[in-house]
Amino acid sequence: MPAYWTPVFLAACAGSAIAPYDLVTWCLEVPPALAIFLALRATRRRFPLTPLAYAALLILCGLILLGAHYSFARVPGFDALGGGRNDFDKLAHFFQGFAPALAFRELLIRGGVWTWRAGLDYLVPALCLALSAAYELVEWGVAWVLGGRAEAFLAIQGDAWDAQSDMAAALLGAVLAVALLGRRHDRQIARLARGNCYPS
Numbered sequence: 468m469p470a471y472w473t474p475v476f477l478a479a480c481a482g483s484a485i486a487p488y489d490l491v492t493w494c495l496e497v498p499p500a501l502a503i504f505l506a507l508r509a510t511r512r513r514f515p516l517t518p519l520a521y522a523a524l525l526i527l528c529g530l531i532l533l534g535a536h537y538s539f540a541r542v543p544g545f546d547a548l549g550g551g552r553n554d555f556d557k558l559a560h561f562f563q564g565f566a567p568a569l570a571f572r573e574l575l576i577r578g579g580v581w582t583w584r585a586g587l588d589y590l591v592p593a594l595c596l597a598l599s600a601a602y603e604l605v606e607w608g609v610a611w612v613l614g615g616r617a618e619a620f621l622a623i624q625g626d627a628w629d630a631q632s633d634m635a636a637a638l639l640g641a642v643l644a645v646a647l648l649g650r651r652h653d654r655q656i657a658r659l660a661r662g663n664c665y666p667s
Contacts, residue, residue: 496535564640
């Protein structure tokens with residue numbers, strides 16, 4: 468695990484926790500970032516990931532923590548495209564596909580779970596789409612339990628098709644991660660197989 472990962476994550480987490488827009492929303496948004504952090508810390512010696520995967524997952528965590536602080540519909544600087552909505556949540560959902568695509572790809576290749584390499588270009592985006600759909604179901608469950616109190620958490624902003632466009636953004640992120648970074652990722656996986664590049 469890169470030396471920068473933990474201090475950057477903890478600093479982002481601390482900044483996110485300082486006077487968030489809505490404490491309930493913050494508590495609902497932060498768990499995925501904490502789960503990623505805990506999983507990576509627990510596996511950093513037994514199954515370290517490539518630098519590319521770690522960097523993408525840190526960006527995803529940063530976006531989650533930033534969205535948790537402001538609420539995803541109110542992050543400054545993301546309403547410039549017009550249309551009456553803040554598009555930060557679409558960027559976050561794009562990375563909800565992009566970062567897990569590298570992690571899924573790496574687990575499948577290095578774990579020997581999937582040997583048909585060409586099929587990865589289809590399987591990995593499918594897994595990311597399934598993950599995104601599962602998250603939308605969690606949001607639906609939270610909305611059902613909390614009612615109107617969950618509005619900031621959902622960041623729907625009046626869009627009846629918000630869940631579908633969120634999943635489309637995640638699918639696009641996954642497809643682009645595989646298409647643009649697949650070869651580079653393969654090289655990093657090969658280097659990692661020759662020896663752990665992260666000192667203990």
